[in-house]
Amino acid sequence: MEHQRCYIYELPKTEERSPKRQRTNRYNAQAQLPERLQTYRELWAQQEERIQEQDTLEKADSAVQGKIVNFISASSSMPDERKSVIPTGLIVAGPSIASHGPFFERLGRSIKEDAGSAYVVLTSGECPNLKTLLKNLIKKATSRVDDDDEDDLDRPATSSKHGPKLLNYDLGHIQEWNKRNRVSSIVVALQDSEAFDAGLLVDMIDLFHSWLDRLPFVLLFGIATSAESFEDRLSGNSLRYLEGEKFDVTQSDDIIEKLFSATVASTHVRLRIGPNISRRMLDRQKDHVQNTQDFCDGLKYAYMSHFYASYPSLFLKEDIAFKDLSPDAFEAVRNLPSFRQWVEKKLEQGQAQEVRSLLNSNEYMFEQVMLHIKSSQQALSTLSHAAQVLSNTREALQMSPKVRLSSIWTRAASGELSNSPLLRETMLCIKKIPSDKLVLLLAAMQQLEGDYFSMDISLLQKEIDKLLQTNDTNAPLRTQHDVRNDNLRTTVVAQKVLLSKHKAALSEQDKAYSDLVGRFYDKLEAYFDSAFIDPRTLFLSEVLVYDLKSPHTEVFQPKPRFAIERALASPHDYLGCDCCTGVDGNEAALSATQPATAIVYQMYLESGTLINVSDLWSAFNAIAGDGDEENESKTMAIFQRALAELKYLGLVKPSRKKTDHITKIMWKGL
Amino acid sequence: MVSTKRRRDDDDTDEGTPRKLRARITEEPPDEYEPFEAQTPSRKGRAQQLAENGTPRSILKKTGLANGIHINGTPKSARKLVFETPTKPTKDETPDGTPTIVRNADRSARRKSNRRILERALNGAESEDEALEEGDILAEQILAEEEEEEEDEVVEQAQQAAAQEPIPVPETPTKRGRGRPKGSGKVKKPRSPTPPTELPPHEEYFWQNRPGGTKTSNNTLSAQSLLNHDEYFQAMQSYRDRHEPEMQFLLELHSRAYDQWIFELDEGFNICLYGYGSKRTITEDLTARLYHHLLEQVPYTATKKTPRIVVINGYSAGTTIKDILTTIASAAVPTNVKMPNQPTALLDFLLEYLSNNPSSHPVPVVINSIDSPYLRKSPNPTMLARLASHPCINLICTADTPNFPLLWDVGLKTQYKFLFHDTTTFAPYDAEIDAVETVNDLLGRSGRRMGGRDGVGFVLRSLPENARELFRILVMEQLTLSFVDGGGLGEDEDIPATPRSKKVPQTKHVVSESSQGVEYRVLYHKAVEAFVCSSEVGFRTLLKEFHDHQMIESRKDAMGTERLWVPFRQEELEGLAEDLAGDAF
Incomplete structure (x- = not known):
């Protein structure tokens, strides 16, 4: 089977015992797996719903798509009028190339539905030259099956009816097709316009322009850089044939932000991802310009890992009953670090009796767990909400630098936010807030008022309204901390200049206003203080927050080269055998017991760019051979195999500089 | 070829004795007087030698400079002057009546520099660092020779010692350093033989890729040491991995x-x-x-x-x-x-x-x-x-x-x-790789693919007479070419004397890498002359058979001419030629 190219798997005859039996008597980490997976599916379905509705994928671009569709229908609405320019949409889709494909696909769907146009997407890969571009265009537009045998059947018919037969890159095909279908316009979208040859674009535009009297073309260009740089690439002549309009697509950064607040930083989430993992996911988005799909995948995998690997995750199941649980589940909870912390705290407080019953009674444990899951979830939601409040506050105050909600949340979740400079700065700003801004801020906050943010905003609003009514000047009210209420006084005493600050005398209104702001400030500070806890100190935080970086990083950001280099450079790391740790305590020394490829690889690392195979062989024979002439062929065989493996892994290539030499092409760790 | 041969003869007769003589000189450097006395009883010889060092040597020096490697020529001619008659210095150098040595030296210098330029053009990238290296060597040589003028006797001793050593193959640019007098080594920066350790990866890359950085030995694997498929599988069958x-x-x-x-x-x-x-x-x-x-x-x-x-x-x-x-x-x-x-x-x-x-x-x-x-x-x-x-x-x-x-x-x-x-498994890539084949490819021994000489014999036996004849012509031509290449470049006597010494295949391989093989046209004409085929179609048909069995390979060289060759190394080629000539098939 191993030398066959492709085949359908068939069970080997000999294998009678099903591997299922081995599973049942193995470790019980798999216990109640189906229930956990069930819970996972429920939770993920909720998240997916949120993603769908929040999304982004449909919703975020819908505005832009609507505009584009309107543009297309507007440009095709006057078919009788003879057009002299091709209507062109420049779609600035941003640098995340991965999301362009899905975007154009969705765009195509809405264009076909709403504008009644034909829609063809072309990518640079399939259009190396004008001829291929046209062929592809015709093929896609007319959805003609381009099979050679069918062509033969079609041709006599077409040629007899319409005179000479058309070449397969003649736009006449489209014209003919258009006669039958009567579309209002033919939209040609070039998904990655930067990758197209500039000359090809010019040719294409010229050609389309010359057909414009017969075919209603509309061009769409996907642009990853900027519309200006796109224009620079075209000649003035072809630009004259185009009538452009620019559309800015929502950038994936913003979409990610929305997704993040919906799926992670929202108050309704039952399982959250932790700060480490969310930081990683966000960094990956930023560094590798990935798309929203990837973010969702990462989130999904975090959920999967949580429920697959952790037994106590079962407690997240909605209305779980005591009878559904095996004693193992409680045992698992008792082993959680957060349980230990909690119990130790209880012991310090002298509640030994309670601790005893927690350890002994599963029923009591169950009650407590249920209780704490609720309260911890409440705390986490409050934290998320507070992050949202902080973010909105900063936005309302128009503070710079702009800090995204995702990073605020991540910092909050890692317990860094209380007493952080970011928070202090924001609070300071609130202290000095003038009345006009306060009104805006309160308005913004009113939307967030709810279970997790119970400040009486409306009361404050009433008060400030009252104050403002009495304010007869145009200037906004200021607090005592406002810089404008300070004035600097210079006095010269004994030829020395003394600078001193003095509070200007405050008006009655300002005093009242200062008092109001002071109260607001105190309340807000108290709220933030209570909300920004360190979630890791919560009991059952392991169940409610998934923050293990281990499978996540490796699974999404593998380091295959590092893995292979490590396997070859220190095989002991993988094999864990006793024999390969090095000779006489010297770790660097090559021992004969290492796998042959590892020995050859380490000699390879030591050598220069050119390697003499004959010398390599004698070195290898000195290490791995036993000095016996008769066994030399065996040593040679494993040497040959090792060398062939290095070649297969792409580490060496033949050299033509000298006989029996090979060239090194990879440097470890480079 | 005639001229080179004759020169070689001359050298042989001339140098019959002085070689031994010089050996003795180097053995006892402090007292160099006596050996001369054995040849020339008076002290004239020594005086003369000193006198000669002034003028004629400088000419030779110039040629030595021009081609950069001709240094071993220098002591030779100086030696010669010692035991010729001192009265007619111009004739001394020309035993046949013409100043052959000087002319030869000049001609070979021009020829060599031309060839080197050509080589560089053909080999492209790889000679760029060589060019660098060459410049260094030239500079070093000039320095060395200036010193030489000053302390001439001592250096001459050293040169003699150098000339005495078996000089391997001076015509490849990489080995040019060998011809340099050993005594001038002091100009060279002392380089530690052990590479620096603990370099960060990028530094290591540049260290290992520095121009002229890597010196590897010229050892080659003998044809027997690599296993073929049968031997490989046999050896592998008994092999148990200890892990x-x-x-x-x-x-x-x-x-x-x-x-x-x-x-x-x-x-x-x-x-x-x-x-x-x-x-x-x-x-x-x-x-x-x-x-x-x-x-x-x-x-x-x-x-x-x-x-x-x-x-x-x-x-x-x-x-x-x-x-x-x-x-x-x-x-x-x-x-x-x-x-x-x-x-x-x-x-x-x-x-x-x-x-x-x-x-x-x-x-x-x-x-x-x-x-x-x-x-x-x-x-x-x-x-x-x-x-x-x-x-x-x-x-x-x-x-x-x-x-x-x-x-x-x-x-x-x-x-x-x-x-x-x-999923690191450490399992061998048994199905993925054909180890024997990969290694042969890696070492450019694809000829081993069809079972070496025996395999060729097997195929040839099943082919008609004229196919065998054509293959014989190709093998002979290829061998001749390699000899011409080797003989024309290596001016030493060792090539005809010991044609199967270890160095010959190397020389051949290095030199002819770019112009390896027989030109298609040439082979065709030879084949027509030998009545192997009468038309190009027939010729092609015969070649195709060889191609199918991977017995020959073809490539367009830098000039665009198609070249054909049998992908075997020198020894195997010779064996093949013997088989073909001896009617083994």
């Missing part, structure tokens, strides 16, 4: 993750396994596990139906995307549906069919070595990505090379939706 239990343990570790992987597949991800070692065992086990897993599910329980899992061995030669698609189609689409022929159309059809008729579970597709050279080529990754992105396809693949993620850009990577797992 067998550890490898088993690794496999066992990985096998614990199978259920997790199946869960991941169920959730719509695809799986990519990487790491050192063949991963076929793992995919096989995983496939079996998946098979049982599917067998327990709805459409298969209590029925005779079995799940269909597609397995593709990407490493096996000539795997195409079409094979893959057809196999998948055969698993997913009923046989009575007519499918398009073109791969792209087939893919479209397949994806559309799967969207319209989703099966109860996604079709599992296992691809071993998705990064194999056959699946790496341009449209394949894109098409596989489209396939993998479909929810009705579950892709499990393995990747062997360390840099495989470079195959996919961000867009493709998103489409693949891979989860990567490190």
